[in-house]
Amino acid sequence: MTTELHLEDSYAKTCEANVIQIDGDKVALDRTVFYPTGGGQEHDTGHLIQDGNEFEVYKVKKEGGIPVHYLKNPEGLSVGAVEATIDWERRFGLMRHHSLLHVLAAVLNTERGSLCTGNQIYPDRARIDLTEISELSNDKLESAIMKANEEIQYNHPISVRVLPRDEAEQISGAIKTVVNLIPPAVKDIRLVRIGDIDEQACGGTHVKDTAEIGVFTLEKVKNKGKGITRLEVRVAN
Ligand SMILES: [Zn+2]
Numbered sequence: 001m002t003t004e005l006h007l008e009d010s011y012a013k014t015c016e017a018n019v020i021q022i023d024g025d026k027v028a029l030d031r032t033v034f035y036p037t038g039g040g041q042e043h044d045t046g047h048l049i050q051d052g053n054e055f056e057v058y059k060v061k062k063e064g065g066i067p068v069h070y071l072k073n074p075e076g077l078s079v080g081a082v083e084a085t086i087d088w089e090r091r092f093g094l095m096r097h098h099s100l101l102h103v104l105a106a107v108l109n110t111e112r113g114s115l116c117t118g119n120q121i122y123p124d125r126a127r128i129d130l131t132e133i134s135e136l137s138n139d140k141l142e143s144a145i146m147k148a149n150e151e152i153q154y155n156h157p158i159s160v161r162v163l164p165r166d167e168a169e170q171i172s173g174a175i176k177t178v179v180n181l182i183p184p185a186v187k188d189i190r191l192v193r194i195g196d197i198d199e200q201a202c203g204g205t206h207v208k209d210t211a212e213i214g215v216f217t218l219e220k221v222k223n224k225g226k227g228i229t230r231l232e233v234r235v236a237n
Contacts, residue, residue, distance in 0.1 A: 002066050003031040007190065008160075010095055010205035014085040019050070022077060027055075027069045033086050036060040036067040040119040041098055041204045046086035050077055057084075091205065093123030096213045096235050099158060099194070099206045101128050103213070104233065106198035107148040108133060117228055121204070125219065127232040134229045145218045155211040156195025162188050171199055 002020075005012045012033045021028040027048070034057065037043040043060040048069070055077055059070040069084075071077065098121050108114035108130055118129040133141065163171075168189035182189065182201060192206055193199040207213060213235055220232035 002029055004067065005031060005033050006035050006205050007203070011208070013088050013091075014083060017082055017084050019048075019077065019079050019082055022074060022079065025071045025074045026063075027071055027074065027077065028066050029069065029082070029084060032060075032067055032069070032084055034060045034067060034069060034084065035086075035091070035094075035205055036062045038062060039203050040101075041094055041121045042123070044086040044091050044094075046084065048077070048082040048084050050080065050082045053077075055082075090123045092207075093235075094121055095205050095207045097121045097123070097126035097233075098202075098204045099210065100152070100213050100216055100233060100235060101126050102192065102194055102198055102200055102202070102206070103151055103210060104128060104145075104148045104231070105130065105200075106194065107151060108144055110197075111144055111147070112136070125232060125234045127220075127230055129224060129228050129230050131227055131229075134223055134227050136229075141218070141221065145216075149215055151197060152210040152213050152216070154195075155209050156197060157209050158195075158206050159193050160190060160206070161193070162190050165189050168201060 005015055015031055015033045017029040017031045019027055020030050034044045046057050048055045053076055056072040057069045058072050061068050101119055105116050112132040114130040114132040116128060116130055120127050165187055168191060189201050190203055191199050192202040216233050216235045218231060219234050222230040224230050
């Protein structure tokens, strides 16, 4: 088992940990600050330090339920203590774009009843697929983008809580996706709340308040067919 510190503190950049398994270039730790690819959010990058030697982590992926850290060159690493550190600039970009997608989805859910059918989050951009907006004029879409920017500037606090599944399912709109993507075996649901505008089941990392997102722009609109529209967005530097 690995304790995933990012689930409780998305601002943790570094941690003391122990290497518990090495398999070629793949390394498991007893605790980590690295986010593994999942829920549309890309993995972190960073490094491990052991006895003054630095090992670059270029990919992190869950395998068999455990985050696996892929090292560029594992030579010299052994089971035992390390210090694990993520590349903060990349992670912060991922956090800003992830929180942005939640705000955008919340605004379009309120205004149009839109549901999310997919999303992808990168450090410098993100995209979300939404229903109910394919007929929207450019003006109306621009005004929804403006509304989302207003909500962001309002500076809603962002918080996380974990609830038993049956309680979480009773929160109205907590799962605003077309399909419930959470496997039935999952008993506890992690919910990400944005002020009083949104609460979503989500395992990703988020900023602490919406002001951290900053102003964003709509970069691309693409009709995906079947009433689904893809929006690509980007936060200002
Ligand atoms: Zn999310």
